[in-house]
Amino acid sequence: QVQLVESGGGLVQTGGSLRLSCAASGRTASTYGMGWFRQAPGKEREFVGAIRWNLGYTYYADSVKGRFTISRDKAKNTVYLQMSSLRPEDTAVYYCAARVGVGLLTTPSYDYWGQGTQVTVSS
Secondary structure: OEEEEEEOOEEEEOOOOEEEEEEEEEOOOOOOEEEEEEEOOOOOOEEEEEEEOOOOOEEEOOOOOOOEEEEEEOOOOEEEEEEOOOOHHHOEEEEEEEEOOOOOOOOOOOOEEOOOEEEEEEO
Protein backbone atom coordinates (compact mmCIF):
# COMPACT_ATOMS: atom_id res chain seq x y z
CA GLN A 1 0.00 0.00 0.00
CA VAL A 2 1.01 3.57 -0.69
CA GLN A 3 -0.42 6.55 1.12
CA LEU A 4 -0.44 9.98 -0.50
CA VAL A 5 -1.00 13.27 1.27
CA GLU A 6 -1.34 16.51 -0.68
CA SER A 7 -0.78 19.97 0.71
CA GLY A 8 -0.29 23.51 -0.48
CA GLY A 9 -3.67 24.37 -1.91
CA GLY A 10 -5.41 27.63 -1.23
CA LEU A 11 -6.82 30.84 -2.62
CA VAL A 12 -4.75 32.92 -5.02
CA GLN A 13 -5.42 35.79 -7.40
CA THR A 14 -5.21 35.50 -11.16
CA GLY A 15 -1.59 35.52 -12.22
CA GLY A 16 -0.37 34.24 -8.88
CA SER A 17 1.52 31.10 -7.97
CA LEU A 18 1.11 28.11 -5.70
CA ARG A 19 3.16 25.01 -5.04
CA LEU A 20 1.44 21.75 -4.24
CA SER A 21 3.22 18.94 -2.49
CA CYS A 22 2.40 15.26 -2.35
CA ALA A 23 4.17 13.13 0.21
CA ALA A 24 4.16 9.38 -0.37
CA SER A 25 4.63 6.77 2.33
CA GLY A 26 4.37 3.02 2.56
CA ARG A 27 5.61 0.70 -0.17
CA THR A 28 6.97 3.38 -2.48
CA ALA A 29 9.98 1.47 -3.81
CA SER A 30 8.07 0.16 -6.82
CA THR A 31 6.62 3.52 -7.90
CA TYR A 32 6.75 3.89 -11.67
CA GLY A 33 5.31 7.35 -11.90
CA MET A 34 3.33 10.00 -10.09
CA GLY A 35 0.76 12.30 -11.52
CA TRP A 36 -1.43 15.26 -10.80
CA PHE A 37 -5.05 15.43 -11.82
CA ARG A 38 -7.74 18.00 -11.14
CA GLN A 39 -11.49 18.07 -11.00
CA ALA A 40 -13.62 21.16 -11.19
CA PRO A 41 -17.29 21.18 -10.08
CA GLY A 42 -19.47 19.47 -12.64
CA LYS A 43 -16.52 18.31 -14.72
CA GLU A 44 -14.62 15.09 -15.11
CA ARG A 45 -11.24 14.55 -13.56
CA GLU A 46 -8.55 15.64 -15.99
CA PHE A 47 -4.85 15.03 -16.34
CA VAL A 48 -2.55 17.90 -15.36
CA GLY A 49 0.96 16.44 -15.37
CA ALA A 50 3.07 13.46 -14.42
CA ILE A 51 6.63 12.41 -13.78
CA ARG A 52 8.45 9.14 -14.26
CA TRP A 53 9.76 8.49 -10.79
CA ASN A 54 13.21 7.08 -11.58
CA LEU A 55 14.04 8.83 -14.85
CA GLY A 56 12.40 12.16 -14.12
CA TYR A 57 10.66 12.47 -17.48
CA THR A 58 7.72 14.87 -17.25
CA TYR A 59 4.45 15.12 -19.13
CA TYR A 60 1.95 17.96 -19.16
CA ALA A 61 -1.53 18.72 -20.37
CA ASP A 62 -1.56 21.36 -23.09
CA SER A 63 -3.63 23.64 -20.87
CA VAL A 64 -0.85 23.94 -18.28
CA LYS A 65 2.27 23.55 -20.40
CA GLY A 66 4.66 26.42 -19.78
CA ARG A 67 2.87 27.45 -16.58
CA PHE A 68 3.10 24.36 -14.36
CA THR A 69 6.21 22.39 -13.46
CA ILE A 70 6.42 18.96 -11.86
CA SER A 71 9.43 17.87 -9.87
CA ARG A 72 10.24 15.22 -7.31
CA ASP A 73 12.51 14.72 -4.35
CA LYS A 74 13.31 11.03 -4.25
CA ALA A 75 14.89 11.22 -0.80
CA LYS A 76 11.68 12.68 0.61
CA ASN A 77 9.33 10.58 -1.54
CA THR A 78 7.61 13.82 -2.46
CA VAL A 79 6.36 15.18 -5.76
CA TYR A 80 5.67 18.86 -6.34
CA LEU A 81 3.48 20.82 -8.69
CA GLN A 82 4.66 24.40 -9.10
CA MET A 83 1.82 26.42 -10.60
CA SER A 84 2.40 29.88 -12.03
CA SER A 85 0.36 32.37 -14.02
CA LEU A 86 -2.75 30.87 -12.51
CA ARG A 87 -6.11 31.46 -14.14
CA PRO A 88 -9.67 31.17 -12.84
CA GLU A 89 -10.11 28.07 -15.01
CA ASP A 90 -7.38 26.36 -12.96
CA THR A 91 -9.77 26.32 -10.01
CA ALA A 92 -10.33 22.71 -8.99
CA VAL A 93 -9.54 20.04 -6.46
CA TYR A 94 -6.07 18.76 -7.28
CA TYR A 95 -5.27 15.11 -6.72
CA CYS A 96 -1.95 13.38 -6.53
CA ALA A 97 -1.70 9.78 -7.74
CA ALA A 98 0.90 7.03 -7.86
CA ARG A 99 1.26 4.26 -10.40
CA VAL A 100 3.13 1.06 -9.63
CA GLY A 101 3.18 -0.75 -12.96
CA VAL A 102 4.55 0.38 -16.29
CA GLY A 103 2.00 2.21 -18.39
CA LEU A 104 0.59 5.50 -19.50
CA LEU A 105 0.86 8.27 -16.98
CA THR A 106 -1.52 10.60 -18.78
CA THR A 107 -4.68 8.62 -18.03
CA PRO A 108 -6.36 8.10 -14.62
CA SER A 109 -5.22 4.46 -14.45
CA TYR A 110 -3.24 4.95 -11.26
CA ASP A 111 -3.09 2.62 -8.31
CA TYR A 112 -3.22 5.08 -5.42
CA TRP A 113 -4.81 8.47 -4.94
CA GLY A 114 -4.55 11.24 -2.40
CA GLN A 115 -7.49 12.98 -0.81
CA GLY A 116 -7.15 16.12 -2.88
CA THR A 117 -6.42 19.75 -2.13
CA GLN A 118 -8.52 22.72 -3.21
CA VAL A 119 -7.04 25.40 -5.44
CA THR A 120 -9.14 28.49 -6.03
CA VAL A 121 -8.06 31.25 -8.38
CA SER A 122 -9.99 34.48 -8.06
CA SER A 123 -10.46 36.85 -10.96
